[in-house]
Amino acid sequence: QLQLQESGPGLVKPSETLSLTCIVSGGSISSTTYWWGWVRQPPGKGLEWIGCIFSSGRTYYSPSLKSRVTISVDTPENQFSLKVTSVTAADTAVYYCATYYGGYEYSDYWGQGVLVTVSS
Amino acid sequence: QSVLTQPPSVSAAPGQKVTISCSGSSSNIGNKYVSWYQQLPGTAPKLLIYGNNKRPSGIPDRFSGSKSGTSAALGITGLQTGDEADYYCGTWDDSLTTAVFGGGTKLTVL
Numbered sequence: 001q002l003q004l005q006e007s008g009p010g011l012v013k014p015s016e017t018l019s020l021t022c023i024v025s026g027g028s029i030s031s032t033t034y035w036w037g038w039v040r041q042p043p044g045k046g047l048e049w050i051g052c053i054f055s056s057g058r059t060y061y062s063p064s065l066k067s068r069v070t071i072s073v074d075t076p077e078n079q080f081s082l083k084v085t086s087v088t089a090a091d092t093a094v095y096y097c098a099t100y101y102g103g104y105e106y107s108d109y110w111g112q113g114v115l116v117t118v119s120s
Numbered sequence: 121q122s123v124l125t126q127p128p129s130v131s132a133a134p135g136q137k138v139t140i141s142c143s144g145s146s147s148n149i150g151n152k153y154v155s156w157y158q159q160l161p162g163t164a165p166k167l168l169i170y171g172n173n174k175r176p177s178g179i180p181d182r183f184s185g186s187k188s189g190t191s192a193a194l195g196i197t198g199l200q201t202g203d204e205a206d207y208y209c210g211t212w213d214d215s216l217t218t219a220v221f222g223g224g225t226k227l228t229v230l
Contacts, residue, residue, distance in 0.1 A: 037219070039165075046122065046224040047157075047165065047208055062218045096164055100219060105212045106155035106170035107219075113164050
């Protein structure tokens, strides 16, 4: 049974870089079954897909965030990370890490989520 | 503005049935599998349906999924107060090369 856990600062200043890590347990991040993804949810709003990465390093990003987002994998630590540069208040959201089963198009394992607030 | 279109809200009485629609296009629903998620207040989304109509282990058969052309639907029968939640459809979009979600539908069990 996979478990995902997000970690990172809950407060980031405008124009700075948001950095989050998702620790994977109960399975290997080198698995070829899953893509590893990030989803965010602004307060009171719906889910927004940010992007995902395969164990090979191949990435797919949402067009609306592509210029500011980087997702990477740390295989020895069995974790993957998200960086969002030049943040504004619009980036305030609960950030979830999740698996993504490409081909069948679903996410069956989710982290509990971490609220990141962008404010000075 | 979401790529997939869902009604903002639906409501029904306990014990009744409700259907939540999800409309897309040929670049997403029309050629891809659809999944559905339930999000209870303050919690992470939970997978309800994958592969258009398959239920993960532990999901009761009160929940069902269907797809026709560029639209999909989630059906919930025997409504319970515990079903009050936000429901999201999701899939992959070949034109955007990213996963996409609907805007979400808030279910109220009156």
